[in-house]
Amino acid sequence: MKKVLVTGGGGFLGKALVRKLRQENLRVYSYSRQQYPDLDPMQVSQIQGDLADPDSVVAAFEGIDTVFHVAAKPGIWGPFKDFYQANVRGTQNVLVACKEQGVERLIYTSSPSVIFDESEMENVDESVPYPDQYLAPYPKTKAMAEKMVIQAAGEGLPAIILRPHLIWGPEDNHLVPGIIKRAKRLKKIGRKDDLVDTIYVDNAAHAHILAAKALLKNPDLSGNVYFISQDEPISKWEMANAFLDAAGLPPIRGHVSGTTAYAAGWVFEHLYKAFGIKKEPPLTRFAARELATSHWFDISRAKKDLGYRPEISTKEGLKRLKDWMTTQKKNG
DSSP: OOEEEEETTTSHHHHHHHHHHHHTTOEEEEEESSOOGGGGGGTOEEEEOOTTOHHHHHHHTTTOSEEEEOOOOOOSOSOHHHHIIIIIIHHHHHHHHHHHTTOSEEEEEOOGGGGOOSSOEEEEOTTOOOOSOOSSHHHHHHHHHHHHHHHHHHTTOOEEEEEEOSEESTTOSSHHHHHHHTGGGOOEESOSSOEEOOEEHHHHHHHHHHHHHHHHHOGGGTTOEEEEOOSSOEEHHHHHHHHHHHTTOOOOOOEEOHHHHHHHHHHHHHHHHHTTOOSOOSOOHHHHHHHTSOEEEOOHHHHHHHOOOOSSOHHHHHHHHHHHHHHHHHTO
16 A cells, blocks of 8 residues: 545544554545644645545545545434435445546445344344344445445455444544433433443554455455454443543433333434424434344454454553543643
8 A cells, every 4th residue: 555545534533544544654645525633743635525526536536546435424313315425425436436546445434233123233243134224314324335335346346344333432523422412311221231342443443454454465355344343342331331431420320121212212203303303312213222232243254354353452442531531621
């Protein structure tokens, strides 16, 4: 790899990936809708553009040998068209640009939610099929995009798909802030002993680089999908409480059944849609199902093919998160 481009290089995972790529003395480009001052000290070439603009994407990919397509619209609420535009149309434009500009490798960031069928997922591997329906636009559009990447790989574009689950760490702007924001009204949902996989942000970035290197050495890996995680499933409530502790907040109190939570999610969704309320409801059916079930995965395929092992333990990651949040609080 000589010239690499990261879509969404200023985002949470994107920035961690850019930082690691620069540590390997690679020439790195970031493609995002805005400029990120944090990337300037890393000597990253920032290209401003929208993934929904095919001409802009094609121009940005000129001379690039490796693309890490990290950018996406996350979340569990909002118009389907917004998620489709970012996650499906954006990925389609990336694939076209890769082919037109002769990009040699594509690493695509997907999500385990693409195979979530509302049931318990315990030690499942990549053979689990896509469900027939989805409860939210994010997993549906990510599944659509993932299938497109697999198809493109079958047509000759060297590509690997990674499925990191619940990325967290310092500078997190999604998972940890979401838990902290809801701290006062959070309740445990469903079983109290169910487990989930998570992944520390630097481990996720490390896996992306390993995937690119593995694809360079072994083109036969193209089209493969890989779960990546901390490789130590943990109670989601223990993890959530650890995030709250890092923020100096008390642990979650109270408990409701998965059935009750799902019903509440249904009511909230219908009320918000009926009254045209755009902000995210306190609970949705997707969130209720996700919080009431286990989600942990067999990552032996990533270990074998990519040589992936988490470099930062969950314990060390939580220490780093707490140190960062303490510093943030001191700095106002």
